[in-house]
Amino acid sequence: MTTPLSLGILISGGGTNLQAIIDAIERKDLSAHIRIVVSNRSDAYGLARAQRHGLSTALLAHTDFSSREEFDQHLVTLLHEHGVEMVILAGFMRLLSARFIQAFPHRILNIHPALLPAFPGLRAQRQALERGVRISGATVHLVDEKMDHGPIIMQAAVPVYPDDTEDSLSARILAQEHRIYPAAIKLFAEGRVVVRGNSVRIRDERHWPQTAFQSPAAV
Ligand code: GAR
Secondary structure (H helix, E strand, C coil), X not given: CXXXXXXXXXXXXXXXXXXXXXXXXXXXXCCEEEEEEEECCCCCHHHHHHHHCCCCEEECCHHHCCCHHHHHHHHHHHHHHCXXXXXXXXXXXXXXXXXXXHHCCCCEEEEECCCCCCCCCCCHHHHHHHHCCCEEEEEEEECCCCCCCCCEEEEEEEECCCCCCHHHHHHHHHHHHHHHHHHHHHHHHXXXXXXXXXXXXXXXXXXXXXXXXXCHHHC
């Protein structure tokens, strides 16, 4: 029996990835406790999702702080007070300072709606459409001090169709996000992630079972 991982989840919006993680824990697919859900925006629907499941929530509006460092320091204190071991960014649309990242070394995960290192930054789905790629997807990675850059834990690919809109591609990618984010957190809960520079090795990984690929011909 492993000790459940203590998670702090940071959100800014709808919180469908948060929901997927809550569901995985409730199904007992993932051995973890969500200690606190923090939003930097008062209108984030994810806060209501968390409250519906009896989770502690906090609103920490970045507009109430005079600098990124001050905001991040409050966030670190809040997460430490709740006994958070691992920080999960689930649609959290704020850059984190070096100080925050150093407070949780190799213990901050992010999900990005593209196959990194392609299309980092904002509106990754639109970037993919504008570049005309035929395949895109989602990436779960550890956060380091560069944006959308740290070691990749898991990816899933989806086809991009000629008539896709930003919304249709986002929905196809989001369905994969909901699958791989809880699965990637589970690797940490099982102690299977070994970080080596800017890549990771997953203990007992046989044939990339976590990686989904839907070929365009198959759908
Ligand atoms: C997700 O698509 C996530 O990948 C993206 O925001 C969305 C949040 O959805 N994150 C980023 O673009 C971060 N660079 P959710 O609030 O429904 O989980």
